[in-house]
Amino acid sequence: MIRVVNVNKQLGGKNVLDNVSINFEAGKTNIVIGRSGSGKTVLLKAIVGLHGIDSGEIWYDRVRFDRLDFRQKKGIRKEMGMLFQGSALFDSISVEENVMFKLNMFTNMSTAEKRKRVDFCLDHVNIKDAHRMLPSELSGGMRKRVAIARAIALNPRYLFCDEPNSGLDPLTAILIDQLIKDITTEFKMTTIVNTHDMNSVMEIGEKVVFISGGRKYWEGANNEILKSDCKPLNDFIFAGEMAKLLKDQSSSTSS
């Protein structure tokens, strides 16, 4: 389990995280939703230690992560996988080398074992015959899938995804969502996904947290979200015309 307790963070004199406390449940797909600029990415980067925090606590099970130094963090970081918004694949090396990177750096596996593991990871994300290709030769969806393969190469316990669907068409977005969900279940990972895509929330969100202006306003299961009376959450969910229409239809049917 990952726990965020009373976390505060200021950037440029502005509160980007304001007393945020969340319990991210182990073995589940936890989703953080909110508008662009609401503090989702800062929160995720604070959780993984890329951003420091001004006050508060970040716990990985029984370890207080924010107090650890670089070397101590290394142990937990080896158990993390992260999917970045722009994939962040190393563009000077091939797909195979990207996935193999962590294995080369942190294991003493033989080349044959590493190749086998790379094939396993790439098979899992449905990438075939792209081992020798460079990231620049891949489509956006393929890059995301390779980034997922790289993230799971060392069997991580924690998976973090920052806007995994940004820039993807709806069908590819659903495939990526499903992949994240399947991997979370199969490898029993604790997954945190940042998104503003409501399809993702309804498809894969087992626990959903809504933040706005750096504050947490709501948390619950995805099937409770449409019934919520939290105004900022409703303003966010029903911002689009189609969502408003669906809400009107749903309320007229129930009445």
Place this chain on the structure above:
Amino acid sequence: MKVISTIGDYFIFLGHVFRKPEKHYMYYRQTMKEIISLGVNSIGIVMVISVFMGAVITLQTAYNTDNPIYPRYLIGLGCRDSIILEFSSTVIALILAGKVGSHIASEIGTMRVSEQIDALEIMGVNTASYLIMPKIVATVIFNPLLTLMSIIVGILGGWLAGVTTGVVSSQDFIYGIQFAFIPYYITYSLIKTVVFAFIISSVSAYQGFNTGDGALEVGKASTRAVVYSCVMILLFNLILTQLLLS
């Protein structure tokens, strides 16, 4: 105040760069790649510049010593000493600050902007060390070879220009480049090259590593890398000359 804080930050950064590598093999492989990318790929430009530099020095020395009281072999001697003492170390370093420095800053800056450095950090890799130490090692090892090549090619260029234009005979030029030769000048030139190589790679890497968000920032970091490296090279050229030749 900002200058002092930046200098302090630069030394803290160097502290991170020279930490114990996670896996020596990965660093060795990376260093070999950097030797090709930053060193071998610079041979062409260094050779072209050196040959023309040697040629121009020879012609200028010849036209400025066009007096019967000066022996003609002085042209060869002047060409040799100018190239060894200043041109092949300092001028080539300034050229490499432009080529290699901007390459390092833009490569690392782009990795920063596209979150590749964050991705490495999440994996538990010491990013400063993994990305930058191989570049520093590669330039410190390979730049002295470039300087030696530059000296040889520069003198050859001088000989070629002198002989083809007829300002000096081949015999006089060769006598000149052997006359009163001080081997320590080569050592002096190589010491300067090593220091300059360290400045180019570390200052440029520091600028790239601390790039802000966006493509524009990568360009600015690249420009800063070249300007600061050049200024530092000129400053250390003065200091080292005083220390090593006084």
